[in-house]
Amino acid sequence: MSPQLLTLVIQLLLLFTPAPTTVTSHYNYNFTSTSPPSQSEWRPARATFYAASDPRDKVGGACGYGDLEKAGYGQATAGLSEILFERGQICGACFELRCVEDIRWCIPGTSIIVTVTNFCAPNYGFNPDGGGHCNPPNKHFVLPIEAFEKIAIWKAGNMPVQYRRIKCRKEGGIRFTIDGSDIFISALISNVAGAGDVVAVKIKGSRTGWLPMGRNWGQNWHINANLKNQPLSFEVTTSDGLTVTSYNVAPKNWNFGQTFEGKQFES
Incomplete structure (x- = not known):
């Protein structure tokens, strides 16, 4: 094949090759880290x-x-x-x-x-x-x-x-402060070690499966569910993709306004 013909073939291939598609999240959150941010550049x-x-x-x-x-x-x-x-x-x-x-x-x-x-x-x-x-x-x-x-x-x-x-270093475990009323439950997630910033939370009663909570604002997460008279478990995921699960953090007789402590990420 002559050099001129080879060049023409390459140009035709480039012309009909589809451009890569970029998928953008609806929220401008950065989930690009694949490991805990032990230390980034200044x-x-x-x-x-x-x-x-x-x-x-x-x-x-x-x-x-x-x-x-x-x-x-x-x-x-x-x-x-x-x-x-x-x-x-x-x-x-x-x-x-x-x-x-x-x-x-x-x-x-x-x-x-x-x-x-x-x-x-x-x-x-x-x-x-x-x-x-x-x-x-x-x-x-x-x-x-x-x-x-x-x-x-x-x-x-x-x-x-x-x-x-x-990375964050914290004393004790992750804290869960439960608030709300009736079937509306809010949980403030605080004292989180490791990456520190929470991107997903799930809650589980003794009579339910794992239920995803939505971010209300800041690190307040909420769900519409009746979980009274059930011990509560939490699953917390941070921006580095790591997850910690704390089983039966709150006892069966928990009340709104109480704070409970669960497991902790490594710092």
Whole structure:
């Protein structure tokens, strides 16, 4: 076959070969990780703080954890800007932050580890460079002043930082706080080690099979089912694809408003 004829054949094959199809999820959630995020690369962002008198630690935030001290998160927490928050799916994930590029204000050789517990809403009355710290496309962390002062002097204000995703280390097991009424059951999933961010939850009574729960908001999951007077089991899956099953976490006589502890992911 002559070179000219071979070239023509290749061009015809390329012309009639169908292009690959890309399937996009309806939700912009990132499930690409195939192993626990033990340590990712450092990325640039900025960080500000809020004062100790701010009530947001008591009333909780967009992840639904409530009083962060009572929930066990303390001051090692962060609110994330819209581009990082992933509509709440990132709630419970852990990041390491360090101060960079400012010899005057950075505390050298230090870093902090924080759990995502809140959302920093954009303020479109300002542009991203003029006060809209959490506006897209800014990657921004809002920290309690107690956490901020571990890596920088408070006078620094809006500081350049670097961040990386790491595995969460938690004391005790996964916590399940049950709420609702009648046949509506809500479960707040907290204190999750490993990847930290929960992407799927199933619940099971002693008289049912496994029932998938839907994300209500943050890490609050819900289902319409009558599971009263049945011990409850939970199956929790995190963004790295790992699953932990806790059998009979809540006893038969459980009540709304109670918190129970199950098994834990490896950290």
